[in-house]
Amino acid sequence: MRIGELADRVGVSTRTLRHYESLGLLPGRRGANGYRVYDDADVRAVREIRMLVGLGFALEETRPFVDCLRAGHERAGSCPDSLAVLRRKIAEVDESVDRLRRVRAELGDQLVEATHARCEFSLFSP
Numbered sequence: 001m002r003i004g005e006l007a008d009r010v011g012v013s014t015r016t017l018r019h020y021e022s023l024g025l026l027p028g029r030r031g032a033n034g035y036r037v038y039d040d041a042d043v044r045a046v047r048e049i050r051m052l053v054g055l056g057f058a059l060e061e062t063r064p065f066v067d068c069l070r071a072g073h074e075r076a077g078s079c080p081d082s083l084a085v086l087r088r089k090i091a092e093v094d095e096s097v098d099r100l101r102r103v104r105a106e107l108g109d110q111l112v113e114a115t116h117a118r119c120e121f122s123l124f125s126p
Contacts, residue, residue, distance in 0.1 A: 002038070003036045005038075006038040006042060010050065026042060026046070041069065041070070045069055048065050056089075065082050
């Protein structure tokens with residue numbers, strides 16, 4: 001299939017696909033006529049990239065998953081490099097959750113203090 005067909009099937013622009021190609025995430029295969037040529041494996045790779053990007057992965061972080069699919073594995077996350085990225089990403093998410101919990105606790109403390117101060121103020125106001 002040509003680039004426009006791939007773009008339609010996966011719901012991205014041709015510009016996005018060319019960008020993926022420039023990063024080496026998609027192969028730069030060309031037909032005899034000079035047009036880019038893609039197959040079902042490319043559809044699967046782009047869908048995997050889009051899913052991972054949607055989860056917050058940087059494009060470069062998707063490379064091990066694409067490589068795993070290209071190596072013939074059924075699941076993109078089943079290769080050692082993919083698993084390492086998944087573990088690292090989970091650790092990053094855990095750190096973010098911890099940070100957000102601390103921020104939330106601080107905001108809650110500030111709200112209690114502000115509410116308490118306001119109540120004291122209204123008790124002593126004429």
